[in-house]
Amino acid sequence: MSDAADPVLDCPVDQVPDGEEFIEAAMRWHFDPRTGSPFWLARAKTLDFDPRTDVRTFADLRLFPDVVDEFREVRVEDLVPRGYGSRAEVIGVFESGGTTGPPKRVVTLADWMDRLMHHQNRIMDAHGYPRGADWLSVGPSGPHIFGGLIEQQADRRGGFRFSIDLDPRWVKKLIGDGRLDEADRYAEHLIDQSAHPLRTQDVGILVITPPLLVRLARRDELVALVNEKVRVIVWAGAHLDPDTRVLLRDEVFPNVKIIGNYGSTMIMGAVSERVGLGDDDPCVFDPFSPYITFSVVDPKTRREVPYGERGQVVMNHISKNLLLPNNLERDTALRIQPPPGQLGDAVADVAPLAVFGDERVIEGVY
Amino acid sequence: MTALSIEPGRLDALGPTGPYRTRSRSTVPDLAGNPVAELSLVPRLYVQRTMAALHRARTLPPGERDEALARAGRLFATGPVNGLSAEHYQRMVSRVSGMPISVVRAATDAIARSAAEAYGSTRWARPYGAVDDWRDPATREGRALWVRRGDVFAVHAAGNHPAVHTLWLEALALGYRVAVRPSRREPFTPHRLITALREAGFADDQVVFLPADHAVADDIIRGADLAMVYGGEDVTRKYGRHADVLPQGPGRSKILITGEDWAPHLDVVVDSVSAQGGTACVNTTAVFAAGDPRPLAEAVAERLSAIPSLPPADDDAVLPARSLADARAVEKYLFDRVGDAEILLGGDGIVDDLGDGIGVLRPAVMLVDRADASQTGIELSFPCVWVAPWSPGDGVEPLKDTLVLTAITRDGELIDRLMAEPTISNVYIGDQPTHWMAPWVPHDGYLAEFLMRTKGVIRA
Structure with missing residues (x-):
């Protein structure tokens, strides 16, 4: 079987294909018995539409059912499109955090990673990330894409990479079991470890989850070291509320640029905060159109909410490597107009879905 | 207003x-x-x-x-x-x-x-x-x-x-x-x-x-x-x-009356239950009375039933108000837990709908048939009181876990035991409402x- 090149799906990394042409090409690729993945070819039989004729526009992606749960059980071999033949260059198998059940898996191939890295490199330049600086990553590695992406980024920007590993599944288990003291100890253990490279190495870029960044901010010594050495703090892997974002930027780390990344294993990547936001702007994430795209919808109707309003985030990943459309994430965000020519929405002030009010307490006088 | x-x-x-x-x-x-x-x-x-x-x-x-x-x-x-x-x-x-x-x-x-x-x-x-x-x-x-x-x-x-x-x-x-x-x-x-x-x-x-x-x-x-x-x-x-x-x-404040003649103490009981809208931890949650507690409970119910339902902004308002939904939830909570207690006041409902989505919580008086009835520990944030029989044989046990205990008794030995009980924070002797406080007296x-x-x- 040979690599059936498609001029649109395989366009040079520095070009952006037209959205509709791209979607049509992707449907041809993923649903042609010669090129599609065993997963999608089998799944297509149960669809009540033909993606190759019925899915032409971004809006048509809504025809797809949300298949993301099926990525928990499927053999990873069946996720690789046949069109890659025997020459698929696998970067890795990445897994979701496992918050909502057994982990979901994706297989990441080299051509997608090159395309994503080319895009991210451009954005990092625009944000003013130094080249040749050392990176410190404090976050999940292991099966999670968080660490995998940072490894790629650091390699491509010519720095050494130090990493402190966080096992998010263990933390969730501890919290689920009510062992908050242990979760706290574990988090302190991570900060303890991050102190060593910060003290002894030329860390110029710190990638960290927001809860750990807030925890790090408790230690005056580490705050001073970060302000002295680090040029860019990248937060990713969890939500950062707007109030904390402003405090971090204006009061804790005034000498450091703070940039957010929004990503997920199920879009096989992350997008970066929009370049050139003003101090009072919300943290806006633009899509990496047409590959990683978002819609902000009313979860009941799955229709877009008006611009500026909060809704639930639907994610799409479409590339030669993977088709994973119409995935309703457990995030909410403000719907923002994307830059011209981009598919879908930009998202801002991403927050967790679960909003629990105060429980009504009846007994007692307090 | x-x-x-x-x-x-x-x-x-x-x-x-x-x-x-x-x-x-x-x-x-x-x-x-x-x-x-x-x-x-x-x-x-x-x-x-x-x-x-x-x-x-x-x-x-x-x-x-x-x-x-x-x-x-x-x-x-x-x-x-x-x-x-x-x-x-x-x-x-x-x-x-x-x-x-x-x-x-x-x-x-x-x-x-x-x-x-x-x-x-x-x-x-x-x-x-x-x-x-x-x-x-x-x-x-x-x-x-x-x-x-x-x-x-x-x-x-x-x-x-x-x-x-x-x-x-x-x-x-x-x-x-x-x-x-x-x-x-x-x-x-x-x-x-x-x-x-x-x-x-x-x-x-x-x-x-x-x-x-x-x-x-x-x-x-x-x-x-x-x-x-x-x-x-x-x-x-x-x-x-x-x-x-x-x-x-929890406050779970209580009153104990060891004499059979409760009538002179009715004012203290009513005041302790209803002052401050019954919303404080020092409001009385349960009354324990020697002999048959029913007449006392009925008298308390009669006095409390006379309190008018007024909007909280009214100068004469005594009872607390809540949003109607909250008030109904309190009512349901109470009714779900009444168990074998007899409701002397409030049995038809404790919520008075004032309109505008506001409900007044009306007093509730319940009678239980034994001193160790578990209901006496249910403290709600409005005038709500459980009345129980008490005899010397019941002792201190049902009076435990109490912020303020008003003990209307002349039994010095009993008072000694109340004073010694670690789970009772304050003991007021005689006709002193449970909500009484002074800066020099610990809370x-x-x-x-x-x-x-x-x-x-x-x-x-």
Whole structure:
């Protein structure tokens, strides 16, 4: 079987294909018995539409059912499109955090990673990330894409990479079991470890989850070291509320640029905060159109909410490597107009879905 | 009724460098559901930094603290604070909490009085052998010095009654820096009080107002040396074993009448159940009476049934109001737990619909047939009382776990046993309502017992 090149799906990394042409090409690729993945070819039989004729526009992606749960059980071999033949260059198998059940898996191939890295490199330049600086990553590695992406980024920007590993599944288990003291100890253990490279190495870029960044901010010594050495703090892997974002930027780390990344294993990547936001702007994430795209919808109707309003985030990943459309994430965000020519929405002030009010307490006088 | 502004007010956090307005806010509604204020909710990072600032802050000298507290109390009770008159403040509290306006007015005065007396009140708790200053000549022969156990005190306050905010003023008087996390239901009182304290001379980094979500609330405690937490059984369970946290749990105050002639004591019973709208931890939850308790229960029911249902803003209102949905939930909670008790008052429902989505909680009187009936521990935030039989054979057991016990008895031996019982915090003997308080009488122990310790000092 040979690599059936498609001029649109395989366009040079520095070009952006037209959205509709791209979607049509992707449907041809993923649903042609010669090129599609065993997963999608089998799944297509149960669809009540033909993606190759019925899915032409971004809006048509809504025809797809949300298949993301099926990525928990499927053999990873069946996720690789046949069109890659025997020459698929696998970067890795990445897994979701496992918050909502057994982990979901994706297989990441080299051509997608090159395309994503080319895009991210451009954005990092625009944000003013130094080249040749050392990176410190404090976050999940292991099966999670968080660490995998940072490894790629650091390699491509010519720095050494130090990493402190966080096992998010263990933390969730501890919290689920009510062992908050242990979760706290574990988090302190991570900060303890991050102190060593910060003290002894030329860390110029710190990638960290927001809860750990807030925890790090408790230690005056580490705050001073970060302000002295680090040029860019990248937060990713969890939500950062707007109030904390402003405090971090204006009061804790005034000498450091703070940039957010929004990503997920199920879009096989992350997008970066929009370049050139003003101090009072919300943290806006633009899509990496047409590959990683978002819609902000009313979860009941799955229709877009008006611009500026909060809704639930639907994610799409479409590339030669993977088709994973119409995935309703457990995030909410403000719907923002994307830059011209981009598919879908930009998202801002991403927050967790679960909003629990105060429980009504009846007994007692307090 | 005074016209209230339609625009929701703005309640910023009051942090170590002044007011702090967040993007994340919670709306404080009145009982009808209209937004009355926008309360800023601070994030964890702000809590961390604020608590660190409190630790770094200095403490005012004792004399200045005493004067500033008294000034703040006067300002709180009489002055405009943040442009809000005392009258307007009181109407606001009544409007969001449903507390009768007269109770809010009395609480305002109580807060002013407590502020003026806070420093003096702490003197009652100082051990006889202790002095305040190592320079005291007595230390030449060896003495105890009375010192703080820490520097920073945190309070998770309750919103059931404004006078909850009298107690922590003693911590300020003793030189603690204090962080108050308000109730989200009624944040007006601590906001006004802390603003007044700041105007009266306390620095921004000496007393702070930190409205925060549940997720962040524990960080306030963690960042303090000592903390006091208001709540129910859950709070007592969560913090009961922490030496550095003082839970203010259920009150479950009780009255015991050991004589058969209860009639002369009816006023005390009715007053103890219904004063302050029945919303305080010192309101009576259960009455234990010798002989047949039914006539007493019926008499209490008759007296309580005469209280009119009035909107909380009415000068004559006595009963608390709630949003209709909340009131119905309280009613259901009660009815679900009545069990084998006989309802003498309130059986047809305890909610009086005032319209506008507001319901008054009418008194409830229940009769149980034995002293150890578990219902007597059910404490609800309105005039709600369980009446039980008691005989000497029942002893102290059913009277345990009590904030205030009024014992109307001449049995000195029984009183001895009540005094010795560790789970009864206060024993009032004779016709004294359970809600009686005085600055020199401890509420649940002196707060200073928790805040202070002695240190041995001698100067050779």
